[in-house]
Amino acid sequence: MNAIQAVTVEWAMLGPVLTLAVAACVLLLVAATPARRGPWPFMLALAGLGAAGGSLLALAERPMQLSAFGDMLVVDQPALYMGGIVLLAALLAVLLSRQYLERAPAPAAEYYALLLLAALGMLVMGSTNNLLVIFLGLEILSVALYVLSGITRDWMRSLEAALKYFLLGAFSTGFILYGMAFLYGATGSLDLLAIAQRAGDLLAGAEGAGATPMLLVGLGLMIVGLGFKVAAVPFHWWAPDVYEGSPTPVTAFMAVGTKAVSFLVLLRVVTTAFGNTLVAEWTMVLGVLALLSMLVGNLVALVQRNIKRMLAFSSVAHAGYLLIAVAAGTDLGTSAMMFYFATYVLTTLGAFGVASLVAETTDAGDEGYGIMRYAGLGRSNPGLALAMTVFMLSLIGVPPTAGFIGKYFIFQAAVQKALEGSTLFLVLSVVGILLSVVSAAYYLRVIVTMYMTQPEGDPPQIRTAPDAGFAVIFSAAGIMYLGLFPSAIYDLTRSLHTTLQALAALWLT
Amino acid sequence: MLGMLLILVTFGSLDFGPVFRGVHVLVATPGSQALLTTIALLLFVGATGKSAQIPLFVWLPDAMAGPTPVSALIHAATMVTAGVYMVCRCAALFTAAPIALTTVAVVGGATALIAAMIACTQTDIKKVLAYSTVSQLGYMFLAAGVGAFSFAIFHVMTHAFFKALLFLAAGSVIHALSGEQDIRRMGRLTKGLPWTWGTFAVAAVAIAGIPPLAGFFSKDSILAATYFEQPWLWGLGVFTAGLTAFYIWRLVFLTFLSTDRVDKETRAHLHESPWSMLAPLVILAILAAVGGFVGVPAFLADSIPGLHGVAEVLPHYLEPVFREARVAGTGMGALGLHGAAAAHGAEAAAGHGAVTAASEWGLMGLSVLVALAGIALAALFYARGGDLPARIAVGLGSGYGLVRDRFRIDELYDLIILKPFYFSCRAADAFDRFVVDLLVNAVAIITEITGHVLKLFQTGSVRSYALSIFAGVVVLLALLVLT
Numbered sequence: 001m002n003a004i005q006a007v008t009v010e011w012a013m014l015g016p017v018l019t020l021a022v023a024a025c026v027l028l029l030v031a032a033t034p035a036r037r038g039p040w041p042f043m044l045a046l047a048g049l050g051a052a053g054g055s056l057l058a059l060a061e062r063p064m065q066l067s068a069f070g071d072m073l074v075v076d077q078p079a080l081y082m083g084g085i086v087l088l089a090a091l092l093a094v095l096l097s098r099q100y101l102e103r104a105p106a107p108a109a110e111y112y113a114l115l116l117l118a119a120l121g122m123l124v125m126g127s128t129n130n131l132l133v134i135f136l137g138l139e140i141l142s143v144a145l146y147v148l149s150g151i152t153r154d155w156m157r158s159l160e161a162a163l164k165y166f167l168l169g170a171f172s173t174g175f176i177l178y179g180m181a182f183l184y185g186a187t188g189s190l191d192l193l194a195i196a197q198r199a200g201d202l203l204a205g206a207e208g209a210g211a212t213p214m215l216l217v218g219l220g221l222m223i224v225g226l227g228f229k230v231a232a233v234p235f236h237w238w239a240p241d242v243y244e245g246s247p248t249p250v251t252a253f254m255a256v257g258t259k260a261v262s263f264l265v266l267l268r269v270v271t272t273a274f275g276n277t278l279v280a281e282w283t284m285v286l287g288v289l290a291l292l293s294m295l296v297g298n299l300v301a302l303v304q305r306n307i308k309r310m311l312a313f314s315s316v317a318h319a320g321y322l323l324i325a326v327a328a329g330t331d332l333g334t335s336a337m338m339f340y341f342a343t344y345v346l347t348t349l350g351a352f353g354v355a356s357l358v359a360e361t362t363d364a365g366d367e368g369y370g371i372m373r374y375a376g377l378g379r380s381n382p383g384l385a386l387a388m389t390v391f392m393l394s395l396i397g398v399p400p401t402a403g404f405i406g407k408y409f410i411f412q413a414a415v416q417k418a419l420e421g422s423t424l425f426l427v428l429s430v431v432g433i434l435l436s437v438v439s440a441a442y443y444l445r446v447i448v449t450m451y452m453t454q455p456e457g458d459p460p461q462i463r464t465a466p467d468a469g470f471a472v473i474f475s476a477a478g479i480m481y482l483g484l485f486p487s488a489i490y491d492l493t494r495s496l497h498t499t500l501q502a503l504a505a506l507w508l509t
Numbered sequence: 510m511l512g513m514l515l516i517l518v519t520f521g522s523l524d525f526g527p528v529f530r531g532v533h534v535l536v537a538t539p540g541s542q543a544l545l546t547t548i549a550l551l552l553f554v555g556a557t558g559k560s561a562q563i564p565l566f567v568w569l570p571d572a573m574a575g576p577t578p579v580s581a582l583i584h585a586a587t588m589v590t591a592g593v594y595m596v597c598r599c600a601a602l603f604t605a606a607p608i609a610l611t612t613v614a615v616v617g618g619a620t621a622l623i624a625a626m627i628a629c630t631q632t633d634i635k636k637v638l639a640y641s642t643v644s645q646l647g648y649m650f651l652a653a654g655v656g657a658f659s660f661a662i663f664h665v666m667t668h669a670f671f672k673a674l675l676f677l678a679a680g681s682v683i684h685a686l687s688g689e690q691d692i693r694r695m696g697r698l699t700k701g702l703p704w705t706w707g708t709f710a711v712a713a714v715a716i717a718g719i720p721p722l723a724g725f726f727s728k729d730s731i732l733a734a735t736y737f738e739q740p741w742l743w744g745l746g747v748f749t750a751g752l753t754a755f756y757i758w759r760l761v762f763l764t765f766l767s768t769d770r771v772d773k774e775t776r777a778h779l780h781e782s783p784w785s786m787l788a789p790l791v792i793l794a795i796l797a798a799v800g801g802f803v804g805v806p807a808f809l810a811d812s813i814p815g816l817h818g819v820a821e822v823l824p825h826y827l828e829p830v831f832r833e834a835r836v837a838g839t840g841m842g843a844l845g846l847h848g849a850a851a852a853h854g855a856e857a858a859a860g861h862g863a864v865t866a867a868s869e870w871g872l873m874g875l876s877v878l879v880a881l882a883g884i885a886l887a888a889l890f891y892a893r894g895g896d897l898p899a900r901i902a903v904g905l906g907s908g909y910g911l912v913r914d915r916f917r918i919d920e921l922y923d924l925i926i927l928k929p930f931y932f933s934c935r936a937a938d939a940f941d942r943f944v945v946d947l948l949v950n951a952v953a954i955i956t957e958i959t960g961h962v963l964k965l966f967q968t969g970s971v972r973s974y975a976l977s978i979f980a981g982v983v984v985l986l987a988l989l990v991l992t
Contacts, residue, residue, distance in 0.1 A: 167971050168978070175982060213990050220989045224982050234981035237974035240967060281989055288988070296963055303960040438956060 013068035013075050015055030016083060020120040023048025024113045031109035042098045045112035049091045049119070056083050071191060072130050078338070078496045079127035082264045085341050086126070086257045090119040092349040093253035095471035099464075100249055100356055105154045114151070115250070118144035119257065126261040129272060131180045131190040134265055138176065138229070141261070142169050145254050149246035161245025168238045172228035179221025183273075186214035192273040199277045216281060222269055223285055229262040230319045231312075233292035243312035244369075248359065251308065252352030255315050256345045259322075263337060267326055271334070279329065286327035287424045291431060293320030298435040302442050307355050307369045310442055311348075314395060317439060318344065321410050324428050328413040331498070336409035338493035343394065343402035343482055350475030351391040354384055357462055357472070371449055376459030378451035384462055385450045387476040392443040394479045397436055402482035407436065409490070549609030552599060553616075593649040593665055597658040614654025614735075618742045618749075621647030625752035634679050637760050641716070642672055644753060648731055651746060657734035664727040671715040674793035675757075678709040681790065682764060704787045706765045708794040713761045717754035725877075754881070 011018070027044050030036055060080045067074050093115060101108050118141045125137025146169060150162025184190055187198035202211040224235060231239040243251045270282050297317025304310035318340075325337035358377065359368025378385040394403030411432060417425035464472075482489060596603060596613060603610050624644035645668045652661035685702055715725070728750060736743040966977070 164971050164974070168974055171975055171978065216989045217986060220986045221982070224978075224985060228978070235978050237967070237977055241969060285985060285989060288985075299956060299960040300963045300967070301960075302957055303964055441953075 010068040012059070012062075013073055015059060016052040016087070017120055017123050019052040019055055020048060020116045020123070023051070024116040024120065027109050027113035027116065031107065031113070036107070036109045039098075041109040041112045042094070045094045045116060046091070048116055049087055049094060052119075053084070053087045053091070056080060056087060067129075072133050073127055074129045075127050078264060078267075079123075081338060081492065081496060082126045082260050082341070083123050085260045085345050086119055086122045089253050089256040089260070089345050089349060090115060092345075092353070092471045092475065093249045095467045096249040096252070096349070096353045096356055097247075099468045100247060104152045104247055106151045106247065111148070111151055111247075114144045114148045115253065117141075118148065118253070122257045122261040126264045129192040129268060131183065131192070135177065135180065137261070138173070141258065142173065145250070145258070148250045149242055149254075151250075152247055155245075157245035158247065159245075161242045164238055164245075165242045168228070172225050172235065175221045175228070176225025179218045179223075179225060182214050182218030182221060186211050186218060192268055195273045196275060196277075199274065203277050212278075215278065219269070219274060219278065219282060220285065223266070223282070223289070226262045226266045226269070227289055230259045230266070230322070231293075231316050232289045232319045232323060233296040233316060236293065236296070236316045236319075239316055240309045240312040243315070244306065244308045248308065248352050248356035251312075252349045252356075255311075255352070256341075256348050259315070259319065260341050260345070263322055263326065263341070267334065267337065270326065271329060275329075283327050283329060284424065286323050287428055290320045290323035290327060290428060293317060293323060294432055294435045295320075298439045302438065304442070305371050307371060307374075307446070308352075309369075310371075310446075311351055311355070314439070314442075315348070317435070318395075321407065321432060324414050324425075324432060325410045327428075328417050328425070330413060330416065331494070332409070332413035332416055334496060335490065335493040336406070336413045338496050339409055339486070339490055340406040342489045342493075343406040343479065346475040346478045346482070347391050347394045347403055350387060350472055350479070351395065353468065353472045353475065354388045354391065357384065357464055357468060358460065371445065372453075372456070373460060374446060374449045375453040376450075376455035377462075380459035381462045381464075384464065384472070387472050388450060389447050390476040390479055392446050394483070396440045396443045400480065400483040402479045402486070405483055405486040405490075546606040546608045549599075549603050549606040550612065553596065553603075553609060553613055593646065593653065593661055596650065596653045597661050603653070610654055612654070613650050614742055617647045617650025617652075617654050618735075618745045619647070620644065621651060621749045622745055622752070625749045625756060634682065634760065634764065635676075637756060638672070638675050638679060641675075641753070641757065642668075644749065645672065645716070648728065648746070648749075651735060651742065652731040655735050655737075655742070657731060660727065660730040660734055664731060667715070667727040670793055670796040671712040674708060674712040674790060674796075675716070677790055677793065678705050678712065681705040681787070682709075702765075704790065708787075708790040709765065710761060711794040713757045716757050 023044060027041055027048075030040055030044060035041075059075060060077075094112065097111065097115070101111065121137045121139070121141025121144060123137070124140060125134055128134055128137070146162055146166045149165050150159050152158040180190070183195055186202070187195045189195050189198060199211075199215055202215070228235040228238075243255065246254070270286070274282055294317050297313045297315070297320055301310050301313035301317060304313060322337055322340055325333040325340065327333070328336075355369060358373055374385075374388075377388075390401060394401035397403045397407035399405075411429055414425045414429040414432065418429055603613065621644045624640045624647060645664070649661045649664050649668070652658070652664060682702065682705060685705070732743060732746050732750070735746050966973075968974075
């Protein structure tokens, strides 16, 4: 490790990332030509995402090659899986964006370029075991998203969102970086696997007592930074304001994409680097964060009257459920978390998609998200209302939607830990299930409003462009499909934990 | 749910195997009785709700609004018997908790009686059947409560046959009469609906407990088991059996025989149901007729050549499941299950011998007599009363003895059953409205207020957000490092 090695360049491992980078650059060039006004940016973004998805699938077909670029990049199955989730989220967001951009005062080419760059950052962040590369990915995605959330420059809320996101994001990035520094200081390595080995040695050895606080602070600060990105309480403050102010397709994309890779990194940190050491400590911290997130997210969502803010707090609550799965630290927990994202990407993109469509008929831009706008939607736009019903039911976790299966797996993991005698997980399961019941109240309110409330004036006539309509239908159909045939994805997710462990074992032997 | 939680906490598992093994251990532990009883009772409360027992049976007749095939499915076969099945499946738990077991038996017996009485007063064909279901479920719990779990399941099965048949046949009648459900406006349907009439009659004979139809064997087994275990409950059971025969034949007479009280217009449209509706009726009628043979008591089979092979097929089939329960019960040493054991032919032969067989013959004869008496009474009241349509129309005023008697019964029931029943309904309603709703609303309001309070922290000010995050970091790190 000490000698300077010639790094073999395995370009193929970078396939999806490079594709996105090229597409983003082309988009930025297009932005300087008259073609920026036509359908070109949209088509280019779709093509870029399609090509990236194709090369991702090609990578998944190859015999597993775990690391590339001198262990800087780890292209394993979890990375590819989450990469797939991110690209799907980006694809659906792009489909929703075209119609949105007809009204929003934002430059299309730059918008799509930033969206692809954010996806690129997410891919990088997810496919590495190196702290520096994690940080690199995090910054690429964060900076792109800071700008994206403020890209509708004429809208005050959007600007406010961008500024808040940026300020608090910078604040939390500081914590992550500080945590990385502590880990490096304690172990002398930036690689999670090396950290695992070194931490094990340290804690087993005589100097363990001195090293423990440093490791703990490092781990704690990493959790804080990632907790900020996934909007876990008490680091969630930015989420409602930013979700509300950002362009709706961007909100949907960042709610899913950022959360997906941040959870993957969190999983890598706790299972790869600290899979054998300090387990009780991080389990406790993650458990407490999960508890707080579920409590605050669900309770505050209950009193929201703006659909985007409601979904923002709901996403805080869902971060809580996901934290349970990570805290479990078992193969059940890992596969539950992975599966949950397959359902979450469809549900969230779908729900924000409908919100974006419903809001769009008003010229006021961000005035269209009040719950009362949904009154009578069941009669005036039955298809859209039906899709929204599916999304809300999936968020509650009602069978036969995918959300039910996802939640079931998570609580299965928690109950398994509870049966092993963990009081923390007993509390988490009980509170989580009770709060799921509470959550039904605010999700069902949307359904009730759509079908049973008389609108004050005429119910809104929603125009749905074919591409956005396709995204919504695709999400709803996917939710039903996963709800009825969960094994399609679940078998895949079951293998992911094994991969992570195999990777650790490979290094340690 | 609470029972399940308690099981989870006590035994650390919800699987049957580990829990039952845990029961064995617990039985040997002094002072565990209260815990076991609590678990068993909590489970039983859940079962009463599901299986419509006192005091939770009011929903079942109300659930009759559904289409008739749905009623048949819910009431006869699937849902309501879930409670019975659950109690039987947890036999090990219940036998280890004699108090809970006795409670089950008493509640079951009382439900059987009260529901049968209510059934006698109803005029809606589906309501009669609904209360009949409640009553039969009471029998099943009675069986479970005296430890005769295999007989309970046996009765579940035979009941499924004849009650599904009754409901579907009733559906056929309603269909034929253009939606009429009131038995006061039926009568003389044997010609118009021969198949429906035939199958309905088979089911009515079966439920009344006339040999050799299905209902006879299962009901008689239950009564025999009860006799050995709790004689006074047996008396209750026999009386209820008489009532059962009475109300079901009252239904038969009023619906199919008696006088023609159908509207002219409806009569004109009267038609037998299509074969798609009749085929299930016929199949079920056959099952209701012969379904009881899988559980023919051994002593009876011994005395009838050719039946020996089939004796107690079902009880034996179910036996392994419940043996475990019995072992647990024996471990208790209290409130023996010898009664239930005696009811099983093989063990009866070993233990009680000829005496048991003789008394079982006696019991059987008695219950057949009671059933016949019930049918005869129904015939007396309704077949003859039905010959005088005008007098029925002016029933109250004209004062004809039999007709008036019938009204007295109705009024009596109204007074002693329905009035307190409605009163308790109103009381329950008031309780629900003022106490339960208050609690539920309080929870909702508190939740909502908490939400509002938490929302106040969402100030929109970046500075306060950053401060909160920082505070979170400090607390988190303190938690990590200091613990």
